[in-house]
Amino acid sequence: MVLTFGEILLRLSPKLGGTWIREASFPVFVGGAELNVATALANWQIPVAYCSAMPDNALSREIETYLGEKNIRTGKLIWSGDRIGIYMLPQGADLKNAGVIYDRAHSSFSALKKGDIAWDALFEGVRYFHLSAISPALNGEVAALCTEAARQATLRGITVTFDLNYRSKLWKYGKAPAEIVPEIVQYCDVIMGNIWAAHTLLGTDIDPEVAENRAGKEDYLQQARLTSGQIMEKFPKVKAVANTFRFDAGREGINYYATWLSGGDFVVSKEFDTDRVVDKVGSGDCFMAGLLYGLYRNLDARSTVNFAASAAFGKLREYGDASGQTVTDVLTRIEQ
Structure with a gap:
């Protein structure tokens, strides 16, 4: 089981320009x-708990x-605190956009701390444990809890992804x-991210031209290989690193591809354009799910990164x- x-969140997604006020509509x-x-x-028939x-x-x-209706196992949920975190993001915007508004202070998840979780019960039946850098960004107590969670999973021989x-x-x-x-x-x-986030969160090197998005694809690929290698050298337990690349193409389009370094093999995904x-x-989250799907199904490196990128x-x-994609949709x- 994965x-x-x-933190569970409610996303409020208004249409801007006053539309949400006139229509009294605020999708959640x-x-x-x-x-x-x-x-x-x-959705891809992988046993998963949250x-x-x-x-x-x-x-x-x-x-x-x-x-539960989504076939997500809920027996490991923690019932505590006073509220669910919220963030507001206009429809069609990006989470990295300055328009996002967070309302997560004093949420049930942000109040968690070391000692609140029974590790044996949490990790019973678990093969893969996934967490992300969003959680330790909340406060020092949650950061310490995330560190302890990853350590406890490691002690139990569970594969930890981040x-x-x-x-x-x-x-x-x-x-x-x-x-x-x-x-x-x-x-x-297993680490998933991009070369810019790795530089900020882990201190990996980055070429100035790449950092400013002034490079070409081969430069980005070379940087991805360098970044992945540095992560694996700095953190010996890390056995695989994925980097995603998502660039604006035209007024509303996107160019997307990814890399995967594992076992000395550096693989580049198929390139997608729209x-x-x-x-x-949720695009990056879907990529991470694709990696976990490949790992769980024992797919080879190329199949794994192609599935995740698709x-x-x-x-x-x-x-x-x-x-809501099916496996057939992705394949x-x-x-094509």
Whole structure:
């Protein structure tokens, strides 16, 4: 079984220009990076459980039922605290866009600390444990909990995967990411992210032209190989690193590809292009789910990174936080 761990969130997604006021409409999506991963895996028939914290009230219980209907196991949820975190993002915008507004202070998940989780119960039946850099960005207590969770999973022989997703607006408690994230990554087996996030969160080197997005594809690929190698050298437990590349193409289009370094083999995914994006939220989470799918199904390196890249690209054409693609959808896109 795969277990994902992170904060459950409600995304409020208004149409700007005053439309949400005139129409009295404010769409709400149940999400969060780690839940998005779990949702995709469940849809691909991978046994998956999700651990987060919610207050024990009627709204939370409805969310629990909803997750169960998605075939996500909810027995590891923690019932504590007073509220669910919220973030507001206009429809069609990117999470890295300055328009995102977070309302996550004092949420049930952000109040968790070391000692709140019974590790034996949490990790019972788990083969893969996934968490991300969004959680330790909340506060020092949650950061320490994430480190301990990764360590406890390692002690039990569980494969630990980590997403280097960086949200600058969340790191507000006096610690730089590079002071915190390496403490977690030392216990990880698989790292997913991009060359820019790795530079910020782990202190890897980056070419100035690449850093400013003024390079060509071969330069980005060379940087990905360098970054992946540096991560594996710095953190000996890490056995595989994936890097994603998503560039604007035209007014509304996207160019997407990814790399995967494992066992000394550096593999580049198929390249995908579209002239229209429906929703950018959750694309990286879908990529991570694709990696876990490949690992769980024992796919080879090329098949794994192609599946992950295709799934992530497909999510760009879906509305909402999580993907509803089938395995056939993802494989068909690769073959086209």
